[in-house]
Amino acid sequence: MKILICDDDREIVDAIEIYLKSSGYEAVKAYNGIEAVEAIENEEPHLIIMDIMMPKMDGIAATLTIREKQNIPIIMLSAKSEDTDKILGLQTGADDYVTKPFNPLELLARVKAQLRRYTELGSAEINPGAYQSGGLVVDDTCKTVTVDGNDVKLTPMQYKILLLLIKNKGKVFSINEIYESVWNEDSYNAENIIAVHIRNIREKIEINPKEPKYLKVVWGIGYKIENI
Amino acid sequence: MKILICDDDREIVDAIEIYLKSSGYEAVKAYNGIEAVEAIENEEPHLIIMDIMMPKMDGIAATLTIREKQNIPIIMLSAKSEDTDKILGLQTGADDYVTKPFNPLELLARVKAQLRRYTELGSAEINPGAYQSGGLVVDDTCKTVTVDGNDVKLTPMQYKILLLLIKNKGKVFSINEIYESVWNEDSYNAENIIAVHIRNIREKIEINPKEPKYLKVVWGIGYKIENI
DNA sequence: TACACTTTTAAAGAATTTCTCAAAACGATG
DNA sequence: CATCGTTTTGAGAAATTCTTTAAAAGTGTA
Numbered sequence: 001m002k003i004l005i006c007d008d009d010r011e012i013v014d015a016i017e018i019y020l021k022s023s024g025y026e027a028v029k030a031y032n033g034i035e036a037v038e039a040i041e042n043e044e045p046h047l048i049i050m051d052i053m054m055p056k057m058d059g060i061a062a063t064l065t066i067r068e069k070q071n072i073p074i075i076m077l078s079a080k081s082e083d084t085d086k087i088l089g090l091q092t093g094a095d096d097y098v099t100k101p102f103n104p105l106e107l108l109a110r111v112k113a114q115l116r117r118y119t120e121l122g123s124a125e126i127n128p129g130a131y132q133s134g135g136l137v138v139d140d141t142c143k144t145v146t147v148d149g150n151d152v153k154l155t156p157m158q159y160k161i162l163l164l165l166i167k168n169k170g171k172v173f174s175i176n177e178i179y180e181s182v183w184n185e186d187s188y189n190a191e192n193i194i195a196v197h198i199r200n201i202r203e204k205i206e207i208n209p210k211e212p213k214y215l216k217v218v219w220g221i222g223y224k225i226e227n228i
Numbered sequence: 229m230k231i232l233i234c235d236d237d238r239e240i241v242d243a244i245e246i247y248l249k250s251s252g253y254e255a256v257k258a259y260n261g262i263e264a265v266e267a268i269e270n271e272e273p274h275l276i277i278m279d280i281m282m283p284k285m286d287g288i289a290a291t292l293t294i295r296e297k298q299n300i301p302i303i304m305l306s307a308k309s310e311d312t313d314k315i316l317g318l319q320t321g322a323d324d325y326v327t328k329p330f331n332p333l334e335l336l337a338r339v340k341a342q343l344r345r346y347t348e349l350g351s352a353e354i355n356p357g358a359y360q361s362g363g364l365v366v367d368d369t370c371k372t373v374t375v376d377g378n379d380v381k382l383t384p385m386q387y388k389i390l391l392l393l394i395k396n397k398g399k400v401f402s403i404n405e406i407y408e409s410v411w412n413e414d415s416y417n418a419e420n421i422i423a424v425h426i427r428n429i430r431e432k433i434e435i436n437p438k439e440p441k442y443l444k445v446v447w448g449i450g451y452k453i454e455n456i
Numbered sequence: 457t458a459c460a461c462t463t464t465t466a467a468a469g470a471a472t473t474t475c476t477c478a479a480a481a482c483g484a485t486g
Numbered sequence: 487c488a489t490c491g492t493t494t495t496g497a498g499a500a501a502t503t504c505t506t507t508a509a510a511a512g513t514g515t516a
Contacts, residue, residue, distance in 0.1 A: 071349035083331040090337040095345050096324060103311040109318040117323050121299035122351040124274065155462055172371045191503085193464060199506065210505090217504070218371050219472065220384030227370070383473055384503095419492085421475065427494065438494095445493070447483065 001115060002026040002043060006036040006062070007051035007077065012100075016049060019104045020111070033057025037065050045072065047115055049107070052078040052089065060092050067093040073114040077102070131166040134228030136205060136214050138166050147205050157182070158201045161194075162225075165215065170227035172218045198223060229343060230254040230271060234264040234290070235279035235305065240328075244277060247332045248339070261285025265293050273300065275343055277335070280306040280317065288320050295321040301342040305330070359394045362456030364433060364442050366394050375433050385410070386429045389422075390453075393443065398455035400446045426451060 003025050005013045010031065017027040028043045030036040032054045039045070048066070052059035063074055073096075076089040081099040089097045095117075096110050129141035135148040140163060145152045154162060160182045165173060173181070179190035198217075202209040216226050231253050233241045238259065245255040256271045258264040260282045267273070276294070280287035291302055301324075304317040309327040317325045323345075324338050358367040363376040368391060373380045382390060388410045393401065401409070407418035426445075430437040444454050 073345070083334045086334050087337040090334075090341040093344075095341055096338075106311045106314050109315040110324075113318040113323055116321075117301070117345060118351050123345070123349070124300075124347050157463070170370045172369070189465075192466075195504070195506090196464075198504095220503070221371055221387075224370065385474065417476080420477080423493065424475075424495085427496095430494095448492070 001047070001119075002028060002045040003111065004028045004030060004036060004039050004043065004045040004048045004050075006030040006033070006039075006048065006054070006059070008032060008054045009051070012051075012077075015104065016107065019108055023108060023112075025111075033059060033062030033065075036062050040066060040070060040072075046118070047073045047075070047111060049075045049077060049111070050094075052076060052080065052085070060089065063089075063092045063094055073118050075107070075110060075114060131163070131169070133166060133169045133214060133225050136166070136225075138163055145205070152204050154201065154204060158197055158204070161197055162201055162205070162215075165223065165225040169225040172222045172224040174222040177222065194223075229275070229347075230256060230273040231339065232256045232258060232264060232267050232271065232273040232276045232278075234258040234261070234267075234276065234282070234287070236260060236282045237279070240279075240305075243332065244335065247336055251336060251340075253339075261287065261290030261293075264290050268294060268298060268300075274346070275300060275339060276302045277339070278302060278304055278322075280304060280308065280313070288317065291317075291320045291322055301346050303335070303338060303342060305335075359391070359397070361394060361397045361442060361453050364394070364453075366391055373433065380432050382429065382432060386425055386432070389425055390429055390433070390443075393451065393453040397453040400450045400452040402450040405450065422451075 003020055005016050005020070005027055006029075007013050007016075008031050013029050013031070017029065020027045028039055028045055030039045034057045036048065036050060037057075040048070050059045050062060054062075057065075059076055059078070063076070066072075066074065074094045075096045075098060076094040077098055077100060078085060078089065079100045086097045086099070095114055098107055098110060127139070130137060130139040132138075137146045138144075139146075143159065145154055145159065145162065161178060164178065164181055175190050175194045176187045178194055179185075179187040198215065199209070202212050202215055205214055206212050214225055214228075215223060217223055229252075231248055233244050233248070233255055234257075235241050235244075236259050241257050241259070245257065248255045256267055256273055258267045262285045264276065264278060265285070268276070278287045278290060285293075287304060287306070291304070294300075294302065302322045303324045303326060304322040305326055305328060306313060306317065307328045314325045314327075323342055326335055326338060357369040358365060360366070365374045367373075371387065373382055373387070373390065389406060392406065392409055403418050403422045404415045406422055407413075407415040426443065427437070430440055430443055433442055434440050442454055442456075443451060445451055
């Protein structure tokens with residue numbers, strides 16, 4: 001796990017680095033907001049520890065910039081222990097707020113808690129029963145399929161196949177797996193049957209069926225819904 | 229959004245409830261760990277605020293029980309401001325730790341931050357079934373191969389060979405071992421076949437195929453994926 | 457039964473991959 | 487440094503896998 005530490009006080013950065021490394025984390029350092037934003041693009045850290053008061057670009061501005069594109073956990077660090085500062089920091093998009101001076105072990109525990117949430121515990125399903133990839137949405141509660149907001153009518157078989165694929169978007173299913181999963185029978189003549197269904201689904205959900213954007217073939221293996 | 233408040237001090241529960249409701253949250257109340265665990269099953273809250281010191285079942289024990297099945301955010305509340313207590317709480321599975329007395333507005337900000345992480349920002353994608361060596365990643369679920377983040381398209385045979393090698397990175401496979409493992413047949417003309425495949429794989433995954441970084445030959449013995 | 461629609465079958469045409477063969481380059485060894 | 491066996495390389499034929507079309511068979515409904 002790679003962690004970006006960003007503070008204009010080099011002593012603090014070095015101290016945090018020592019603690020992180022002792023727990024087996026990799027550390028990347030930055031000394032102002034601009035460097036932090038750059039480091040995120042280049043190093044792709046898994047978590048950011050960021051001071052608020054910094055030259056050039058402060059932690060609040062950096063957090064806003066980062067949140068435009070990224071969703072990685074951010075722990076804010078600040079000498080300001082005023083509650084209003086904490087509230088502002090958390091509102092900006094930070095996941096946690098620690099005031100200086102801090103116990104390094106507490107910071108470490110908070111780092112671990114944030115990483116656990118981010119990497120292990122995961123997040124809630126916003127709309128249970130709805131699956132999405134790019135502009136393609138399958139809502140299994142309403143049994144509707146939309147592409148870029150436009151309704152698409154699929155036949156029952158087409159729908160079942162698409163649902164299986166998008167429920168596991170990114171995962172590749174062989175023709176037999178699709179057949180056995182959708183038909184609940186041993187596969188017979190599955191190649192042809194699936195091939196035709198795939199084509200008909202593409203006809204409906206793809207802008208250009210010849211160059212599918214969503215429903216892709218993985219040569220020699222099977223089909224999948226691209227994870228967009 | 230539904231939030232479970234759990235504390236044996238009814239005044240605190242009621243106070244928090246008022247603040248939460250003023251921000252548009254729905255509140256569910258519990259007064260010890262056992263009630264909390266029950267409430268989670270019945271009410272399915274989106275976040276839990278839980279005191280540590282409680283009769284019957286304390287907050288630590290309740291958190292452990294909850295985490296066996298659930299991944300919803302838990303904010304711990306406690307009069308203990310000792311750092312070791314915070315660390316223990318966070319280690320147990322809590323996402324945040326707030327010490328009493330607290331500013332209700334800060335608690336509210338932390339509630340919002342946790343809910344944002346849980347429902348909006350989401351989590352990192354963790355990939356079971358992914359194998360890696362340096363910048364080379366083979367994801368066997370999606371059947372994808374990436375080098376330094378760039379997608380690489382392999383043919384089925386190329387993929388199977390690479391998967392075998394990277395699954396056992398560092399281990400050397402003879403040409404016959406590769407053939408028999410990938411083709412499930414006795415080897416015939418394997419030298420040539422494997423050689424060509426190795427070449428084609430290198431062409432795709434190596435920056436400079438002449439000096440392979442990942443897929444190395446071990447003279448007179450076979451091939452392996454370097455363990456980086 | 458007639459109609460509209462969905463599913464399956466069959467098969468040709470495209471596209472892609474695998475294998476073969478032969479020659480060149482390379483590493484180890486005396 | 488000459489030789490031998492191993493590995494690398496290039497190009498094209500053969501085999502396999504997808505895509506597409508079209509028609510037959512099946513299903514439900516008025």
